[in-house]
Amino acid sequence: MSETDAIPEFKRxxxxxxxxGISGGMSALAAGPGIRSLSEVxxxxxxxxxxxxxxxxxxxxxxxxxxxxxxPSQIAVALVTDFPLIAPHLGxxxxxxxxxxxxxxxVGLILAAVITQFPFAEKIITxxxxxxxxxxxxxxxxxxxxRFGFGYEPRIIxxxxxxxxxxxxxxxxxxxxxxxGKIALARSYGASTLQIFWKVRAPMALPMIFVGxxxxxxxxxxxxVGAEMVGGGFGLGNRLTSYSSMIxxxxxxxxxxxxxILGILIYVLFFLLGKKFASWEA
Amino acid sequence: MSAAAPSAQPKLRVKNATKAYxxxxxxLVAIDRCSLDVKAGxxxxxxxxxxxxxxxxxxxxxxxxxxxxGEVLLDGKPVNGPNPExxxxxxxxxxxxxxxLDANINFPFEIKGTKPDRAWIxxxxxxxxxxxxxxxxxxxxxxxxxxxxxxxxxxxxxxSVLLMDEPFGALDAFTREEMNQLVEEIWMAAxxxxxxxxxxxxxxxxxxxxxxVMSPRPGRVAAVHDVPFARPRSLEIMxxxxxxxxxxxxxxxxxxxxxxxxxxxxxxxVAQSAV
Ligand SMILES: Nc1ncnc2c1ncn2[C@@H]1O[C@H](COP(=O)(O)OP(=O)(O)OP(=O)(O)O)[C@@H](O)[C@H]1O
Ligand SMILES: [Mg+2]
Numbered sequence: 356m357s358e359t360d361a362i363p364e365f366k367r368x369x370x371x372x373x374x375x376g377i378s379g380g381m382s383a384l385a386a387g388p389g390i391r392s393l394s395e396v397x398x399x400x401x402x403x404x405x406x407x408x409x410x411x412x413x414x415x416x417x418x419x420x421x422x423x424x425x426x427p428s429q430i431a432v433a434l435v436t437d438f439p440l441i442a443p444h445l446g447x448x449x450x451x452x453x454x455x456x457x458x459x460x461x462v463g464l465i466l467a468a469v470i471t472q473f474p475f476a477e478k479i480i481t482x483x484x485x486x487x488x489x490x491x492x493x494x495x496x497x498x499x500x501x502r503f504g505f506g507y508e509p510r511i512i513x514x515x516x517x518x519x520x521x522x523x524x525x526x527x528x529x530x531x532x533x534x535x536g537k538i539a540l541a542r543s544y545g546a547s548t549l550q551i552f553w554k555v556r557a558p559m560a561l562p563m564i565f566v567g568x569x570x571x572x573x574x575x576x577x578x579x580v581g582a583e584m585v586g587g588g589f590g591l592g593n594r595l596t597s598y599s600s601m602i603x604x605x606x607x608x609x610x611x612x613x614x615x616i617l618g619i620l621i622y623v624l625f626f627l628l629g630k631k632f633a634s635w636e637a
Numbered sequence: 638m639s640a641a642a643p644s645a646q647p648k649l650r651v652k653n654a655t656k657a658y659x660x661x662x663x664x665l666v667a668i669d670r671c672s673l674d675v676k677a678g679x680x681x682x683x684x685x686x687x688x689x690x691x692x693x694x695x696x697x698x699x700x701x702x703x704x705x706x707g708e709v710l711l712d713g714k715p716v717n718g719p720n721p722e723x724x725x726x727x728x729x730x731x732x733x734x735x736x737x738l739d740a741n742i743n744f745p746f747e748i749k750g751t752k753p754d755r756a757w758i759x760x761x762x763x764x765x766x767x768x769x770x771x772x773x774x775x776x777x778x779x780x781x782x783x784x785x786x787x788x789x790x791x792x793x794x795x796x797s798v799l800l801m802d803e804p805f806g807a808l809d810a811f812t813r814e815e816m817n818q819l820v821e822e823i824w825m826a827a828x829x830x831x832x833x834x835x836x837x838x839x840x841x842x843x844x845x846x847x848x849x850v851m852s853p854r855p856g857r858v859a860a861v862h863d864v865p866f867a868r869p870r871s872l873e874i875m876x877x878x879x880x881x882x883x884x885x886x887x888x889x890x891x892x893x894x895x896x897x898x899x900x901x902x903x904x905x906x907v908a909q910s911a912v
Contacts, residue, residue: 539696540731540733541744543699543700543719544719544721544744544748545718550748554744554747559735635734636734
């Protein structure tokens, strides 16, 4: 068959025309089908224009004071003019997020990989991990501040505690998906336990690992901002409490906007990574 | 069946193989004292009702299963684990979905740490009509193509024994016939010892030198039939009286197993000694 006939990797579409690529696990997080055509993009922009413009108009008509709800235009102005003041705080939040999430993800991944190899240990440990997942780590922040002060440490620890278990629980689900046929295949060539792990279990777990990283990092962001609101003089969370106490609502919403963009960027990052490395799972 | 002693050493010998699984509801005997000799270069099919232990028997031959008792000998040496001389084709194609065709065929070599014989593999790919598909992922291949890829992967490291577990069970009748002819062609070019599990009596007759019929669980060797046709076999033989009769005998053995456990060998002319 000719070269042109070959279907390019990752680009195949199903009958409905939507992307086959992204994994079942990933698609749980991908809201609806992917955006395809220019007209869809235009429609989305149109909706945004209508909502933003409508809000602007309504707030003008009813003369809502800016300390109740600022107009979109005021928020945009605040975002531009005050960005130099907000930027260092964004940097602090990112440091906390990267450090905390990095630690949490690495520990979570290692734990998931090790623990799924030992069903008995897994049974014992899982309830505690579940407890970590369900307990809002923010609750621990006052305690952590008492112990570690108002610097980075309590926040990084809280972020790690919030994201680690998320990564772990999803990755463990991935590692647990034993396809005995594939493992038997590897064994039939004389594969060692380590080879089976790296060449069968790990690739098979990859889609779920990306789900874990995505959820974990978003949880990490939430926790970082929450911890910043509890105490300490820096970070985007601290800006939120400070701006709202000073009734600087345009600035307040500018920070909210930055946080949404940050969240979307994280989502898109892991979505694309998942698409690139885990798209085989149609 | 259990009496005959072959003159030369069999390539593969199964001696009183018994395998019991530990299940929640206690021990489950899947195969019970199965004995079978396969000569070098022979093609033997195993047929039997679903769940009678065919896969269990094949996995035991490959060393993937530990037998509860009995033994499997390859060239007279016991098989106690995966053996580089043995190639497996599993019940489904069992390609790794995250690897493209080339990477899938490379998989055994990565595990074994050996170098693939590119010329041999390219030749195989050509024979099965998969040249130029190396960059495709399993989901981009049809069921038949996946199965052919699995066959190439199993033959890629030149095993002297090929064990196949219903390799073409999921394919339509036409594709299956094509695959059968392909197996015969590959076998004619480089005869390996083949043990083939199948649900299709036609496939068994078309491909094998002998057909082993297993009883319902616990699986035992219920009957062995010789298939006396010369190779290459044309699809025409499939409509002869002989094949018709043999098919019926085997069918009755499989369906009627519950009543009579041990059925006589068929009235088809015997060309080779039964096990
Ligand atoms: N890992 C296992 N643990 C417990 N029981 C098993 C296991 N594998 C197979 N069995 C049981 O052993 C019996 C034989 O199974 P086996 O897969 O060998 O049958 P089979 O002849 O290959 O069936 P089929 O034709 O449907 O593929 C069945 O009753 C099955 O339920
Ligand atoms: Mg089976």
